[in-house]
Amino acid sequence: MGKFVISKRTNGEFQFNLKANNGQVILTSEGYSSKAGCENGILSVKTNSQDDSKFDKKTSSNGKPYFNLKASNGQIIGTSxxxxxxxxxxxxxxSxxxxxxxxxTEDLS
Known part of the structure; x- marks a missing residue:
């Protein structure tokens, strides 16, 4: 079973990573000013990850594929x-x- 890991960035913002069973990071959040905002982001991932239309398949400038997961309002809540x-x-x-x-959810902040 995967897990969300909450951590604190050097600038004081909170972020989460979604890790697969093998410990590999499969989704990283934006920075949040509060832990509550970060926890709401996790809830949004749990909900929106079940809707194929919320996954935005992209290609970086160096040609590498990646994806963003978006919320209902179109805001990016996680990047691969x-x-x-x-x-x-x-x-x-x-995954x-x-x-x-x-x-x-594991809180390391």
Missing amino acids: EMYESTSGRDNGIA VKSNAPSAS
Whole structure:
């Protein structure tokens, strides 16, 4: 089962990473000014990760595929790593969809 890990950035902002069973980070959040905002972001990922239309498949300037997960208002709530292939990116999306809904939360902040 995956887990969300809350941490604090050097600038004082909170962020979360969604990690798969193997410990690999599959989604990283933006920075949040409060822990409550970060926790709301996690709830948003759990909800929106079940809607295929919320995944925005992108390609970086260096040609690497990645994706953003967006909330209902269109705001990005999480970004993936850069992948070597579109199939890797698609596997990452599938991993978020399967891990997010039942993921526990670990607070390291």
